[in-house]
Amino acid sequence: MPTSRSYGDACGIARALDVVGERWALLVARELLLGPQRFTDLRRALPAASSNLVADRLRELEGHGVIRRRKLPPPAGSQVYELTAWGHELEPILVALGDWGVRGTVAPDPASLSATSALLALRSYARPAPDAPPAICQLALDDRTWAAEIAAGQVLIGPAGPARPDASLRTDPKTLAAMLGNPGAFDTAIADGRAEISGDPRALRLLLQNAALPPPAAA
C-alpha cells in the first residue's frame, strides 16, 4: 500500500514534499534524470532500497504526475518508467541539492554509486576547455552505454545515440567518479584494469580533466 500522507500545508515547499518527500522518492527521480529505466535497472541502481519500496514510490510518483510508465514498442515489449515534463523540472533542483550535499563536512563514505550518479557528477563538474573541438565519448557503465557530448565547454549526457564516438571508456561508476579532476586516477585505473579505453584518449582526458569540485562548506 503506497504512502499517502500530507503535510497539510499550502506552502509550495510542503506541497513539493508531499509529492517527492517520502524516503527514496528523490533518488528514484534521480535515476530517471538521464532517461527511462526499467524496474530492474532502478533496483540495481538503488540496491539498498527494498523492492516493495521501489514499487511503492513508483506508484506514488506516477499518481502525482512526476513519472509515467510506458510500454516499449515491440520487439522490446518491456516496460519503462520515465519522468514527465513536470518531473524533469526537478533536474536543476536535484543538481543543486547534490552540489549542496557534497559540500557537507560528513565523511565521504566508500559506499555505492549508481551509474546515473557518476554521470551527473561528470556533467556537473566537468570543465572541458571551451575552445576544444567537439567530441563524443561513449561511456559504458554497469551494462548500459551512454554518450557524453563535449561542445563549447559544456557536457551533454544521454543514452548512446547512433553517432560514432571519438573514444570509448568502460569502467564502473566509482572509478569514473574518482577520475574527476584527477588525471592520475585515470591512468592508474587503466593500468590496473578497472577501466578500458578505445579510440582517441585525448577526448576522454578533455572530458575528465579540470573538473571543478565545489569546496566544502564553512560551519
Next chain:
Amino acid sequence: MPTSRSYGDACGIARALDVVGERWALLVARELLLGPQRFTDLRRALPAASSNLVADRLRELEGHGVIRRRKLPPPAGSQVYELTAWGHELEPILVALGDWGVRGTVAPDPASLSATSALLALRSYARPAPDAPPAICQLALDDRTWAAEIAAGQVLIGPAGPARPDASLRTDPKTLAAMLGNPGAFDTAIADGRAEISGDPRALRLLLQNAALPPPAAA
C-alpha cells in the same frame, strides 16, 4: 532518540538527503530562512508536527551543521535556532522546490500557511515596478513583525529593523498569500477586517500587485 539512517550512497544528492531528507527537516529549515526562531515559534509555524519530532529534527540538523543554537544575550535570555552558512545555502534550493511544488496539479488545499511561507511567496512572486521609488513596508503576521524593502524591482524581507516604514500591514499569512497578484483581495481583506493598514497604501499596492504566479505544469 534522533534518527540516524543513511542511504549509504556517495552521490551528493543522497548525502544531502541523509542530512535534510527526514520528514519535516526541510520545513524546519524553511522556517529559519528569514531569521532565527525559538522552539515555540517553530512549533507554532508547524502545528502538524509533534514536539518530539521538532526537537529531534533540530538536534539532527544541528549535529549535521545545518543549524546552530544560540543563546540570546540578556535580558532576552531565550534560545534561538538559526541556519549556519551552509544551511543558508539551502535557500535557493527550497525556493526552487517551492516553485516546483506550486506548479503541481494537486488541489490547492485550504490548509495552514506559516508566516514564513507567506513571506517567501511574497518575495518570490512579487514584481514591483522596477522604476518605482524605494519603499519599506512593515508586515505584522502571527505576532511577529517583518520588513519588506522594495528596491529596484526586488523585494528583500527580513526581521523588522529600525528604519521607519512607509506603510504597515497587519494580517494573517493566508490573507497575505491571497493578496498576491489579486488587488481585489487586498481591498476586501481590509474591508472585512482581516487586514489592517497604516501609512501609505501605495507602498503596499506596489508590493502586492503584479505578482507573477508560475503556471501549472503540463503532464
Next chain:
DNA sequence: CCGCATCCGTTTCGATACTG
C-alpha cells in the same frame, strides 16, 4: 509559559521470501 522528554498506538521502512 518555554523547552523539551516520555509514553504509546499507528504507519512506514527494510529485509527476505515468494509468485505470475
Next chain:
DNA sequence: CAGTATCGAAACGGATGCGG
C-alpha cells in the same frame, strides 16, 4: 523480469508530564 506478501524494527504522530 516485474513486481507482491509478510513480518520485525524503526520512525512517526499525538498526548501528557515535568523541570526551569
